[in-house]
Amino acid sequence: MxxxxxxxxxxxxxxxxxxxxxxxxxxxxxxxxxxxxxxxxxxxxxxxxxxxxxxxxxxxxxxxxxxxxxxxxxxxxxxxxxxxxxxxxxxxxxxxxxxxxxxxxxxxxxxxxxxxxxxxxxxxxxxxxxxxxxxxxxxxxxxxxxxxxxxxxxxxxxxxxxxxxxxxxxxxxxxxxxxxxxxxxxxxxxxxxxxxxxxxxxxxxxxxxxxxxxxxxxxxxxxxxxxxxxxxxxxxxxxxGCVRKEKPYEVPTFTENNDKPLLYVSFGSLGAGDTELLKRIIATVGKLPYRALVNVGDYKDQYTDLPGNVIIDSWFPQPSVIPQVDAVIHHGGNNSFTECLYFGKPAIIMPYVWDGHDNATRVDETGHGFKMPRYDWTDADLAAKLDACVNDPKMKAKLAATSAHMQAExxxxxxxxxxxxxxxxxxxxx
Known part of the structure; x- marks a missing residue:
């Protein structure tokens, strides 16, 4: 009934x-x-x-x-x-x-x-x-x-x-x-x-x-x-986790680095207001051997002269995007945290408020990714952590096991x- x-x-x-x-x-x-x-x-x-x-x-x-x-x-x-x-x-x-x-x-x-x-x-x-x-x-x-x-x-x-x-x-x-x-x-x-x-x-x-x-x-x-x-x-x-069903997402063609690992960067709808940080990440990724999809929320008009390996948008159907990427940079919100684990993707979490702090610490201390300071980092720091996310076999194995467990549930x-x-x-x- x-x-x-x-x-x-x-x-x-x-x-x-x-x-x-x-x-x-x-x-x-x-x-x-x-x-x-x-x-x-x-x-x-x-x-x-x-x-x-x-x-x-x-x-x-x-x-x-x-x-x-x-x-x-x-x-x-x-x-x-x-x-x-x-x-x-x-x-x-x-x-x-x-x-x-x-x-x-x-x-x-x-x-x-x-x-x-x-x-x-x-x-x-x-x-x-x-x-x-x-x-x-x-x-x-x-x-x-x-x-x-x-x-x-x-x-x-x-x-x-x-x-x-x-x-x-x-x-x-x-x-x-x-x-x-x-x-x-x-x-x-x-x-x-x-x-x-x-x-x-x-x-x-x-x-x-x-x-x-x-x-x-x-x-x-x-x-x-x-x-x-x-x-x-x-x-x-x-x-x-409770991963919702979203419309499919087709990764667009980039003007550069089309054969390189794909990153997804998002600080959520509210965190998108931190435009200076997102611009800094874009500039750093622009010099590295990756492609990146970056969620910039309602601030799309504030971004000009993007590198050829970066594509921005105001919104992405995240559960359809994350399965296709190699690593994620996010703020530690619970959806991003659990979706990365569900799909077995390593994350670099740069927290700013609320439970982002807890999730960043937890992803790091359980070996599913890295906690990274939001502002106090160098290009070399980010490059090293991205390299580990994409290539570390131990982290990959742990994420694969966690993903299998979550998807079975x-x-x-x-x-x-x-x-x-x-x-x-x-x-x-x-």
Whole structure:
């Protein structure tokens, strides 16, 4: 019997497109997938053929103005991208959590009415903060964790956003202490909001909880952390990424280096605003024996005199591009991170914010690629790391094994099977 499954991803392309992948698989099983959406993302879901219902996550404004708001927010923080994750707590991280708490307050105004209208049988939320109306609606709800698995804390693993290595326990403690001190007034404000909705206060540093029904981690098992308290499979399942289906991509002909290895460079839709860094990478790659496809977002008009071995565009169907390349340079966003692993492609991660720091450290310490400073590098550094990505047999073997493991699992299908069981029976039996 067909059920209605609602997806409510964060207003960012990573979570949005991961949920699209799961929703495609859910509909293949005969259910109806609908989206609850920030107004600025409604057209994204409609573009994949889904029904989408707007939920205001901030003061209402036209969709194009909302998209510009986040672009301006990120671009305004470009000077902070040079700072360590620890030193970003006072600025980028604090500003983000202020905006995220505000989004939960705004959502509470719209969500009860939207849920009453669409009457979902199951709700899947991919965010870092609790929306009380979803928990209180009365049907099972599932949490999707599309960022690093350390969103679910554990005393033995690095704190979320810290970029610490797994064994740097002093670094873990220092980051947690500073995060909790800086975030305290924002957290107190959130707990006041929770009390007003009848929800219990969260301990310092926590803004969400695990779902009692199911929590789907997109993180791949080959790079997962060793926890002091292992996550019980009855409540937590690893999806091995959720690579959506995209239209095919044909690699264009370059004016130079057509017989050389192919690179893909992308810092995501928001990271494209760091045009000086992308221009620097293009100039360096222009002197090396490679070809490169470079995602420059909405800033295409700022690029002139490109080398013959580089082609730029405003957008690429990434899951159709990555299988065809030899190495990827990216910012550490979860889609790029998991897609490279899924297709067995080495990555050089130059992180700037959020879980990019965690993913960069993890790709490096598990031998699937390299973490590289965003600005403090030389042409020789980049050339050496690219050479290793393309030619290192040990790295190639590791990536091949990880890719085989992930593709055997098929994350979207696995997620759809779990959601199907919950929506039919009210629980997951394994």
């Amino acid at each position: 067909s059920k209605t499954i609602a997806f409510f991803p964060e207003a960012a392309f990573g979570p949005a497109l991961n949920s699209v992948g799961i929703a495609q698989a859910v509909e293949a099983l005969g259910h109806k997938a609908v989206f609850l959406s920030d107004p600025g993302f409604v057209s994204v879901y409609e573009g994949y053929g889904f029904e989408a219902h707007p939920v205001n996550l901030s003061e209402p404004m036209p969709p194009e103005q909302m998209a510009k708001f986040w672009e301006d927010f990120i671009n305004g923080h470009i000077p902070n991208f040079r700072k360590s994750p620890y030193d970003q707590i006072d600025n980028y991280v604090k500003d983000c959590w202020t905006a995220i708490v505000d989004s939960a307050k705004w959502a509470q105004k719209d969500l009860p009415g939207v849920l009453a209208k669409i009457k979902p049988d199951l709700i899947c939320v991919d965010n870092v903060i609790l929306f009380p109306a979803i928990k209180q609606y009365g049907t099972p709800w599932v949490r999707i964790i599309s960022c690093s698995e350390n969103e679910i804390e554990d005393p033995k693993i690095p704190p979320h956003l810290s970029g610490c290595s797994e064994s740097d326990y002093a670094g873990h403690a220092a980051y947690r202490d500073k995060f909790n001190a800086v975030i305290k007034p924002i957290h107190e404000d959130f707990n006041e909001f929770l009390a007003g909705t009848g929800e219990a206060a969260y301990p310092i540093g926590q803004f969400f909880e695990a779902s009692p029904f199911m929590n789907l981690l997109l993180y791949p098992e080959p790079v997962k952390f060793t926890r002091e308290h292992p996550l019980p499979p009855s409540q937590f399942q690893y999806l091995e 098929n994350g979207p299908q696995k997620a759809a099977g779990i959601l199907d069981q919950i929506v039919r029976t009210g629980k997951f039996d394994g």
